[in-house]
Amino acid sequence: MGSEHTSKQFDAELEAVRAKVIKMGGQVEAQIAKALRALQEGDMGLAECVIAGDDEVNALEVSIDEDCNRIIALRQPEAGDLRFVLATIKTITDLERMGDEAEKVARMAKAIHQSPHAGYPEMVNFRQAGTLALAMAGKALDAFVRLDVELATQVLREDRDLDRVFHGIMRQVVAYSMEGRHGLAPAIDAIFAAKALERIGDHAKNMAEYVIFLVKGKDVRHISMEQLEREVGS
C-alpha cells in the first residue's frame, strides 16, 4: 500500500483514515455486544446506552466519508490507494448500518423485557446467533485492517451458519407461539431481534467482500462460495 505514492503527508492521511475506521469498528462491536447483553439479561440501562451511542457511530461515518471524498478529490490516489479509499467508503456504510441494527436489538430488548410476557426471551435462544454475529463483525473489521483474505473468506462461510441459526430461531418462535399463551406481540419482537442479528452478519459479509476486492482487485459479490474459494485460492 505504500509504494505507489511518495508524499509522507498523504501516507499520514491514509493512516488517519484507517485509524478512524478501526475506532468506528470498535464502537460498533461494543454497541453489538451491549445490545446482546441487554437482550439476554434484560439490562435496560445497557439498552439505553446503546440507543444513545448510535449518534457517535453516525458522526464517525460522516467524518470518514468526508475524509475519503477529500482524499479522492485532492490526492487523486491510484491503484492500491484508490482501491483502499473506495473500499473504505463502502465499509463504513456497512459499519454504520450494523450500528443501526445494534440499536434495533437494544429497542427490541426493551420491548421484550418490559412486556407482560417477560419470560418470553428465555424460550428463544439468541445466544448462538448473537455470538456468531458479533464474531463475524469483529473478524470482518480485522480482515479489513490486516487485509486478510483468509479471514474474510471465513466470514463469508460463517454467514451461511448464521442464516441456518436464524431459521432455527424462527422455528423456535413458531413452535413456542403454537402453545398460544402469549399472542403475537412478543413473538414479533423476538423475530425482529433475530432479524437484526442476521443483518449484522449480512453487513459483515459485505465488508469481507470489499476486503477481497481490495486485495485481489476482484469483485466477488454474487458468486457462489465454491466459485469464490477457487477464485481466491484459499
Add this chain to the structure above:
Amino acid sequence: MGSEHTSKQFDAELEAVRAKVIKMGGQVEAQIAKALRALQEGDMGLAECVIAGDDEVNALEVSIDEDCNRIIALRQPEAGDLRFVLATIKTITDLERMGDEAEKVARMAKAIHQSPHAGYPEMVNFRQAGTLALAMAGKALDAFVRLDVELATQVLREDRDLDRVFHGIMRQVVAYSMEGRHGLAPAIDAIFAAKALERIGDHAKNMAEYVIFLVKGKDVRHISMEQLEREVGS
C-alpha cells in the same frame, strides 16, 4: 456537470454510466412491481420471474461499479463529476439491495400463497405499503437522474409515511393472529414481506440523501427532517 472537464470522450463515459443506472433502476422498479402483484394476486409465475430476474440486476451493479472505479482511476474526475461518480457508487448499492428485497417479497408471496392458509394475505393490507415503496423507488431514481432536490426531499418525507403504514400492518397481523386460527407461520411470512417493503423505502431514502449530497455538496444523513428542510431551503 459539463463545465469542469473538456474531454468529449469523458462526457460520453459519464453519460454511459448515467444511462446504465437508469436501466438498472428501471429493472429494479419492474422487479418491485412484479413482486407486489405476485404478493397481492398470488401469481406464482410472476414470483418465479422476479426470483430469476435478480441476477441481471446484480450483474448491472457489478458492471457500473467497475465503470466508476475505472473512471476515478483513469480520469481523476473533479468537483461535480467526482461527486456524481461517488454518489453513483452508493446509489447502485442501494438499487441492488432494493432488488434483493423485491426478491424476498416474491419468495414470501410464494410461501404465503402456497401455504394451507392461503386466505391469509387478504387479511393483511400490503397494497398501501407496496404502492408507497414502489413510488418512492421511482421518485428516488428520477431525483438522481434529474438531480431534483425537491423530489429527493419528498422521498425523505414519504419514508416516514411508509414507516407508519408498516407499523399499521404489524398491528393488523397481531390482531388477526390473536384470533388464533392459523398459528404463527403465515404471520411470519406476512411480517417479512412487509419488512421487505419497508426496507425498499429505506433504500429509496438513502438514494435521495445522495442526490442532496450531489447537488448541495452537503451530507444530510443523520439530521432531522426539520433541520433538513431548513438546510436545503425547499
